[in-house]
Amino acid sequence: MKTTLSEDLYERAARVMVGGVSSPVRAFKAVGGTPIFMASGRGSTIRDVDGNAYIDYVCSWGPMILGHSNPAVVKAVLAAVKRGTSFGAPTVPELRLAEKVCSAIPSMEKVRFVNSGTEATMSALRLARAYTSRTKLLKFDGCYHGHADPFLTHAGSGLATLDLPSSGGVPGYIGADAITVPYNDVPAVENAFRLHGPEIAAAIVEPVAGNMGVVVPEPGFLEAVRKLCTQHGSLLIFDEVITGFRVAPGGAQKLYGIRPDITCLGKIIGGGFPVGAYGARREVMQMVAPEGPVYQAGTLAGNPVAMAAGLATLSLLDQETYRRLEDRSARLEEGLKHEAASAGLQIRINRVGSMVGLFFGSKEVRNFEAAKGTRFKLYAGFHRSMLEEGVYLPPSAFETLFVSAAHTGGDIDRTIESAGRAFRKVPR
Numbered sequence: 362m363k364t365t366l367s368e369d370l371y372e373r374a375a376r377v378m379v380g381g382v383s384s385p386v387r388a389f390k391a392v393g394g395t396p397i398f399m400a401s402g403r404g405s406t407i408r409d410v411d412g413n414a415y416i417d418y419v420c421s422w423g424p425m426i427l428g429h430s431n432p433a434v435v436k437a438v439l440a441a442v443k444r445g446t447s448f449g450a451p452t453v454p455e456l457r458l459a460e461k462v463c464s465a466i467p468s469m470e471k472v473r474f475v476n477s478g479t480e481a482t483m484s485a486l487r488l489a490r491a492y493t494s495r496t497k498l499l500k501f502d503g504c505y506h507g508h509a510d511p512f513l514t515h516a517g518s519g520l521a522t523l524d525l526p527s528s529g530g531v532p533g534y535i536g537a538d539a540i541t542v543p544y545n546d547v548p549a550v551e552n553a554f555r556l557h558g559p560e561i562a563a564a565i566v567e568p569v570a571g572n573m574g575v576v577v578p579e580p581g582f583l584e585a586v587r588k589l590c591t592q593h594g595s596l597l598i599f600d601e602v603i604t605g606f607r608v609a610p611g612g613a614q615k616l617y618g619i620r621p622d623i624t625c626l627g628k629i630i631g632g633g634f635p636v637g638a639y640g641a642r643r644e645v646m647q648m649v650a651p652e653g654p655v656y657q658a659g660t661l662a663g664n665p666v667a668m669a670a671g672l673a674t675l676s677l678l679d680q681e682t683y684r685r686l687e688d689r690s691a692r693l694e695e696g697l698k699h700e701a702a703s704a705g706l707q708i709r710i711n712r713v714g715s716m717v718g719l720f721f722g723s724k725e726v727r728n729f730e731a732a733k734g735t736r737f738k739l740y741a742g743f744h745r746s747m748l749e750e751g752v753y754l755p756p757s758a759f760e761t762l763f764v765s766a767a768h769t770g771g772d773i774d775r776t777i778e779s780a781g782r783a784f785r786k787v788p789r
């Protein structure tokens with residue numbers, strides 16, 4: 362596979378952009394080789410600047426649930442652009458997306474749009490602290506909630522990829538307010554509340570963890586966090602930036618029947634444009650300016666073009682689409698397991714809907730420690746082999762493979778065949 366143009370471009374990019382990228386995980390640090398410059402995408406396929414085609418399982422880290430350049434989304438965006446790109450004023454697309462999100466997400470009576478998942482979780486924590494007049498935050502090892510200071514200790518995604526226990530530049534007093542416990546560990550949550558309950562403003566959790574690979578909530582885990590938050594007057598924040606409209610139309614809270622106090626969204630609701638959102642029942646959201654004292658603002662929040670892309674995307678996410686996503690993702694899971702077994706390689710697959718996590722090793726992965734205890738260093742070679750096969754996987758063992766509605770049965774079968782060859786190259 363020739364990638365000379367990517368290599369030349371990356372050398373140029375590294376002179377003016379830190380790490381040659383706009384987000385660390387894209388730098389291929391964990392998998393080696395040169396990041397690939399993508400030129401175009403259509404459906405499940407993306408093409409790089411050298412003309413190589415790949416079946417895409419990054420899907421822009423989640424937003425592209427319909428695949429790339431979906432005709433309806435493109436049409437809606439072009440029409441919106443022609444009407445003007447930004448007014449800094451209320452618009453009908455913004456209102457329509459707000460109504461759609463609030464009607465789909467059980468916990469959301471009111472919503473505020475922002476420009477990223479980071480802004481959504483940052484604002485949700487500020488709101489929870491104001492609502493409870495408390496400061497402490499309970500979070501879970503290996504979850505990732507964006508790059509706002511309070512969330513950057515023991516986090517997943519790029520920090521896990523780069524093996525960073527926390528970020529530089531975050532003052533100690535910020536970290537002091539964070540209590541981090543293992544995912545799926547109910548006794549640890551109970552203990553945290555026993556010790557700090559009256560000080561805990563909020564617990565924030567990815568209801569399906571997608572930033573340490575995929576880790577699935579065990580029966581009773583989310584229910585226990587919900588119960589303890591209620592008992593101690595803390596707010597439960599569901600970070601559904603990945604799971605929102607991914608694992609079900611109403612997100613993980615619909616799938617698992619748990620009602621959080623605040624929900625954060627992003628990715629899919631922007632249809633590939635910068636969007637985030639946070640929402641809750643009215644009596645919580647009324648604390649946000651201009652109705653209440655919690656200040657949060659944004660020049661491009663509710664941008665009409667992004668809203669149009671989100672609306673077009675959500676309007677196509679019907680039951681048939683979710684059924685197809687489930688069918689293709691289940692087929693991928695079974696095929697990968699079969700090929701690994703045929704290659705005499707031990708892998709674990711954690712999956713919820715079209716969120717697929719692949720781990721090298723035999724042990725169950727139920728938290729971040731277990732994820733770090735897998736043979737994750739084998740992932741780099743596997744990633745490289747799959748690139749050679751024309752399959753684009755996340756360049757990190759601590760991310761999620763996303764299946765889109767555009768992935769055909771043929772794509773899945775080809776991926777499985779490619780994985781069979783790639784597994785055979787993995788050193789034992």
Ligand code: KE4
Pocket residue numbers: 384385386387422476477478479480482505506507508518519567571572600601602603627628637760
């Ligand atoms: P953004 O600020 O990147 O839009 O969203 C932050 C965020 C919040 N919550 C969850 C559960 C998330 O997964 C994310 C961002 N996800 C990462 C990858 N898993 C984005 C990719 C990147 O950082 O480049």
